[in-house]
């Protein structure tokens with residue numbers, strides 16, 4: 001079994017009086033799909049935003065490839081090879097697929113002039129590598145794409161940057177059955193290419209189909225770490241709603 | 257696990273590859289049109305209709321003299337409208353362009369006054385452009401740093417700059433008019449190229465287009481990327497060559513190609529290049545399409561806004577100079593009248609969306625041509641200014657409706 005590529009050790013985060021995360025351990029290995037589950041407000045988004053460096057954790061350590069790292073913003077995260085696909089994909093509707101995949105990181109010939117053909121070639125290669133075949137043309141404007149296609153473009157964008165860890169926040173929440181299928185296939189293929197994939201989802205059915213392991217959060221604490229093949233959906237539901245918390249809420253200050 | 261994925265969305269139904277034949281290309285183009293990506297189709301159709309109507313009403317409409325006059329008339333509008341296109345691409349508006357252009361014209365004219373200070377024309381023009389660009393910069397600072405909508409800020413500047421023009425004119429002239437005291441500057445909008453030079457520049461433009469397409473073709477095929485079919489490339493090249501060389505030929509029957517077309521042509525090429533081939537241009541479209549996406553992609557959105565309003569100010573100044581040159585003077589009413597209406601209408605009629613993120617620099621030229629073609633046809637009909645306003649207003653309304661409908665069509669064809 002591979003060593004974890006990304007590991008959080010005892011990370012905490014509070015917003016005012018709200019303890020959004022408390023001493024959470026979390027890890028993901030190359031080539032696996034790690035699901036992150038939990039009720040609304042459990043702290044899932046806070047965990048990935050902390051990893052992305054959108055805000056710092058109050059305490060705890062983040063290790064990347066075994067070494068402690070400080071991530072101060074999305075730029076630092078991308079430099080390490082961590083890419084996040086947020087729930088609202090943030091694609092520019094008026095730009096084509098290639099332009100969106102390279103937005104803000106356009107390849108240029110001499111700092112100013114865009115190198116369209118090399119960008120297009122790279123975009124095609126990435127999409128083909130992920131077997132995204134439903135796109136008519138990479139020069140199609142994103143406004144004309146379906147929800148599943150848009151998600152595919154956002155994921156391909158994340159994968160293209162030599163990323164090692166791709167984090168997806170509720171990638172199927174807004175999709176129909178067939179399009180969810182597309183995205184789940186895509187997630188599986190990413191892991192097969194030895195990427196570490198973290199997927200946040202409320203849909204246990206999806207998770208059981210695609211995830212290798214499951215981390216469940218409850219009220220800001222990591223309550224269980226399952227291997228998907230060894231548990232049932234009931235076990236996970238129980239963990240989400242009534243999992244045993246290691247630290248007693250309200251007792252944090254005294255130390256455990 | 258990898259069952260072949262299907263898609264329930266009708267618009268994406270057939271899994272077609274990039275079009276490779278002439279017929280396939282036309283077919284995919286038509287599909288794009290149907291899904292609301294109209295490109296220049298409405299404006300070209302509109303221009304043909306306008307020309308047909310006025311040509312039937314009065315055959316003088318087709319005269320060479322009328323054609324060169326049209327070019328002279330629309331050049332200042334098109335020049336200013338280039339800046340307006342950039343501002344509209346951000347889904348912003350600059351209502352101060354007309355009086356900003358007048359500020360440019362007035363400052364240049366004042367600086368050229370003999371011995372007072374009698375600056376050489378390049379210096380006078382440079383200072384005028386610096387001032388109008390700076391005005392755009394100041395507007396942008398207020399808009400970005402104070403977060404006030406550009407509509408309101410530029411409205412205030414519109415009023416203020418109108419005042420500045422009046423103050424300057426009253427301060428420096430008794431008659432309310434100052435004549436331009438420099439032959440070179442007057443030549444900008446009044447001189448014509450010798451026939452030979454008209455041909456040389458026309459051919460050079462056609463050759464440059466052909467060359468850039470050929471280079472693109474080669475790089476694309478060397479990277480294994482699909483190209484447009486030869487038939488389409490030939491048609492596009494032939495069409496453009498016919499248009500440019502036909503215009504040169506027709507203008508040469510009259511006095512020749514107006515020199516101002518060289519100035520306008522340079523601006524159109526330069527700014528088209530900036531918009532479509534540079535990172536900056538790409539980021540302008542991104543900010544106009546989805547500011548949040550642009551921000552997350554690490555684009556400095558405020559910086560883009562500031563530069564765009566500076567481009568708006570610069571092109572306003574340039575257009576003001578071209579207009580002053582045409583009238584050979586500036587006056588208390590410079591920048592007033594229907595100038596603002598005409599330049600914003602030109603950008604919109606030319607196909608630049610008011611919703612931001614879509615439009616091309618050349619739409620400034622196309623829109624100004626439409627407005628000029630309507631105005632010149634009306635003049636031949638001897639209708640009064642009122643009718644002219646009504647008709648121009650209707651054309652603008654049609655353009656805005658087409659934009660809104662196309663937008664709705666696009667939203668419907670993709671599943672959001």
Ligand SMILES: Nc1ncnc2c1ncn2[C@@H]1O[C@H](COP(=O)(O)OP(=O)(O)O)[C@@H](O)[C@H]1O
Nearest residue numbers: 015018020038039040041042043044045046047
């Ligand atoms: N920026 C913030 N400011 C204040 N409270 C926040 C902020 N972000 C999250 N929280 C709180 O932290 C807790 C965890 O939220 P979140 O991580 O978004 O949960 P999840 O994504 O699992 O639904 C919630 O109680 C939420 O209200």
Ligand SMILES: [Mg+2]
Nearest residue numbers: 041044045046
């Ligand atoms: Mg969340």
